[in-house]
């Protein structure tokens with residue numbers, strides 16, 4: 001297994017490594033990483049940026065989450081193993097290529113009916129909230145801190161300051177949401193200015209809202225679900241967020257609509273939408 005495709009710009013500290021395509025179908029993330037690289041061509045670097053836009057090549061070719069060689073989830077496999085299966089060796093290769101950077105930014109997708117938000121394990125890491133303010137993505141959802149993820153292991157084992165970003169699109173079918181990719185690429189440039197990795201005027205701070213882990217809202221019977229909210233909406237407790245056979249589905253708490261499909265039939269017990277509950281500050 002050779003080294004992965006890599007773009008390097010600038011030198012020295014502070015430094016960041018940006019990864020995408022760890023899940024092969026999450027291709028808005030790959031497109032965003034390419035856009036970030038092209039935007040950086042016109043910028044003055046004060047530190048170093050390394051971009052690994054295609055971390056899971058065979059999964060990307062297959063437009064699947066996992067590599068067909070062994071079906072393991074790369075983002076549950078870090079720090080990997082040099083003598084393990086295909087995905088474990090790939091994780092080890094990425095682990096080595098991302099070593100020594102001050103910051104890690106890992107780009108993912110949350111599906112066709114999702115929205116853009118940052119994910120962080122801010123319940124555990126004290127650096128998370130100041131870092132999320134510098135990133136400036138207005139919605140931040142709590143991670144469960146599942147081990148084996150690149151940004152979690154980078155924080156835990158190497159003291160790197162990592163954030164994961166979820167973008168709409170990706171699964172299924174590797175669909176790219178161009179507008180979301182363009183918006184996050186501009187946002188990441190602002191983040192790099194705030195981190196003093198890029199020269200130029202720092203963006204004005206925006207208010208950040210923090211949400212708890214995403215939870216599915218399931219249908220208590222089979223029927224037709226008509227959404228009454230859109231991905232990215234912030235709703236209040238008791239708001240009708242959908243209709244199941246014309247009966248309102250009320251939000252059990254306030255929160256962020258992290259994903260909600262268009263009109264469709266569901267079976268009993270199936271997810272109708274995903275809500276990330278509001279957190280008291």
Ligand SMILES: [Zn+2]
Nearest residue numbers: 023026108109
């Ligand atoms: Zn992913």
